[in-house]
Amino acid sequence: MVNKAYQFRLYPTKEQEQLLAKTFGCVRFVYNKMLEERIQIYEKFKDDKEALKKQTFPTPAKYKKEFPWLKEVDSLALANAQLNLQKAFQNVFSGRAGFPKFKNRKAKQSYTTNVVNGNIQLSDGYIKLPKLKWVKFKQHREIPAHHIIKACTITKTKTGKYYVSILTEYEHQPVSKEIQTVVGLDFSMNTLYVDSEGKRANYPRFYRQALEKLAKEQRILSRRKKGSNRWHKQRLKVAKLHEKIANQRKDFLHKESHQLAKLYDCVVIEDLNMKGMSQVLNFGKSVHDNGWGMFTTFLQYKLEEQGKKLIKIDKWFPSSKTCSCCGQVKESLSLSERTFRCECGFESDRDVNAAINIKHEGMKRFAIA
Ligand SMILES: [Zn+2]
Numbered sequence: 001m002v003n004k005a006y007q008f009r010l011y012p013t014k015e016q017e018q019l020l021a022k023t024f025g026c027v028r029f030v031y032n033k034m035l036e037e038r039i040q041i042y043e044k045f046k047d048d049k050e051a052l053k054k055q056t057f058p059t060p061a062k063y064k065k066e067f068p069w070l071k072e073v074d075s076l077a078l079a080n081a082q083l084n085l086q087k088a089f090q091n092v093f094s095g096r097a098g099f100p101k102f103k104n105r106k107a108k109q110s111y112t113t114n115v116v117n118g119n120i121q122l123s124d125g126y127i128k129l130p131k132l133k134w135v136k137f138k139q140h141r142e143i144p145a146h147h148i149i150k151a152c153t154i155t156k157t158k159t160g161k162y163y164v165s166i167l168t169e170y171e172h173q174p175v176s177k178e179i180q181t182v183v184g185l186d187f188s189m190n191t192l193y194v195d196s197e198g199k200r201a202n203y204p205r206f207y208r209q210a211l212e213k214l215a216k217e218q219r220i221l222s223r224r225k226k227g228s229n230r231w232h233k234q235r236l237k238v239a240k241l242h243e244k245i246a247n248q249r250k251d252f253l254h255k256e257s258h259q260l261a262k263l264y265d266c267v268v269i270e271d272l273n274m275k276g277m278s279q280v281l282n283f284g285k286s287v288h289d290n291g292w293g294m295f296t297t298f299l300q301y302k303l304e305e306q307g308k309k310l311i312k313i314d315k316w317f318p319s320s321k322t323c324s325c326c327g328q329v330k331e332s333l334s335l336s337e338r339t340f341r342c343e344c345g346f347e348s349d350r351d352v353n354a355a356i357n358i359k360h361e362g363m364k365r366f367a368i369a
Helices: 014-045 049-054 060-066 068-072 075-093 205-223 229-263 274-280 292-304 350-365
Strands: 002-011 109-114 121-123 126-129 133-138 148-156 162-170 182-188 192-195 266-271 309-314 339-341 347-349
Touching (some): 002 292, 014 049, 014 060, 014 068, 060 075, 075 109, 126 148, 182 350, 192 350, 205 229, 266 292, 292 309, 347 350
Parallel strands (some): 182 266
Antiparallel strands (some): 002 133, 126 133, 148 162, 182 192
16 A cells, blocks of 8 residues: 655635634644643653553544533544654654653644545545635646545645645555666765756756745845734745745645656665754754755655655765766865866766766666666
8 A cells, every 4th residue: 555645725714714723723632731741741750661561652642531622623633643642753753763852833734634434525526624624726637546645734834824634545556567677876965965966956946036035035024023014024035935945845846746757667765864964964944944855755655656766875975976987986075175086087077977886886786788
């Protein structure tokens, strides 16, 4: 079974907006209540592991007696809040995440609900959701008939737009395609990637302009008095730009990954741990913003859908320092050297040389002739 999510814009009525606001609030309330109780239980039994194991943790059902207004909202949304908290604690114990935090009003306005007995349906520009009934939405693409809807996540953005992300599941057994065309990609901070054929993915000009505009508007925001009317107005402007840029980036990443998955049977990339990398190299936020992680996710499912392959090679492979012609590895190569020159006479753009090495390494490891 394969999962795929589809996101659409929602257009709730005023009454539906009120119920949505209430649901976001109840989910947050229940989450915080359960977190509070869990913390108390841990505090009480932290020195007695055996007793701790026997404790039962709070459930939303328990609060419904005490706070009857919780019954007015989708109970599946509350159940998912419980699951999210459970997951958060599992991540704490496995060392993958820090201790869960309480959600305040500024937290993401969102909840997830599940399909049970036809409670969620799509029909002619409307989606039926628990408690909300039929909500208008813009379905700009069809969900294939063989996809089974599993869950919906409803989100309100900072600028007041509503979205529904519909998670589907479907059976998929693609016939493995014989690999004939292979390409290697070298991650690039500025242009997303450079490929082994010498092509650079370039963010469209309007996207780069929007980024410049964002930087400018953020500077204006930082000069405004926090909490003032003008500050609020500017903050909304910045949030709108953020959303616009995120959408533009996503479109671009979809297009780029679609092209590659169409052109090649196999794509080789370096398995960069972006989080680690941004910390080590102190690139800060820009690496995340670059969208490499999202891009590789898109690329992977687009290739797999067609029985094609994404190969990730580990990140310590010396792709930049190796000569893609003779295989000699250089002792050092400074970041400022944009052209790769080898004693064997080979000369190439530094990133293209790296991309060719990545391609070769992937082919070698996976024995592709
Ligand atoms: Zn060489």
